[in-house]
Amino acid sequence: MRLSTIFNFCILVFFTLLFVNDFFPDTTLAAVLSKKIILLILIILVIVQITMDKGQYKKLSKKAYVSVTLYTVGLWIVLTLLGGKSQFGLSFDSPIFYIIVLLLGLDLLRIYRQSKLEQKQ
Incomplete structure (x- = not known):
């Protein structure tokens, strides 16, 4: 499995967690991972994904x-x-x-x- 595929999957998972955290803010998930932390992880994953592609537009x-x-x-x-x-x-x-x-x-x-x-x- 390619590393970019793994990063794309992780981005999708954290995007889903962000949505779940937004719709259900009183869950254990929201207590452990705040929206800010999830958003920060998403930004880091996207930046790493972009740098791995060496700036090539896909x-x-x-x-x-x-x-x-x-x-x-x-x-x-x-x-x-x-x-x-x-x-x-x-x-x-x-x-x-x-x-x-x-x-x-x-x-x-x-x-x-x-x-x-x-x-x-």
């Missing part, structure tokens, strides 16, 4: 982009359905939720159409 594949987008929205929905309330203000009642979901849907539609055009060529 475009995220369409499949990875769709997966990360659906994972983030799915996590948001699942944590809300589990009874969590976002301290940041992310909820089904917020118009921001529907705006973000609409924009992500349009972006995913754009990517789908773009991939269909590339397949035809």
Whole structure:
């Protein structure tokens, strides 16, 4: 397994922990790892990941982009359905939720159409 894959997995895990910590701030996890600590670890992981790639820009594949987008929205929905309330203000009642979901849907539609055009060529 490549080291960059391990870093990407760690980034995803700490991103998930940050979301869980935001939706459930009174858990043991929040007592052990505060949002600031998780955010600091995330920043360090991203910086290390960028320096490992030696500054080369790597475009995220369409499949990875769709997966990360659906994972983030799915996590948001699942944590809300589990009874969590976002301290940041992310909820089904917020118009921001529907705006973000609409924009992500349009972006995913754009990517789908773009991939269909590339397949035809």
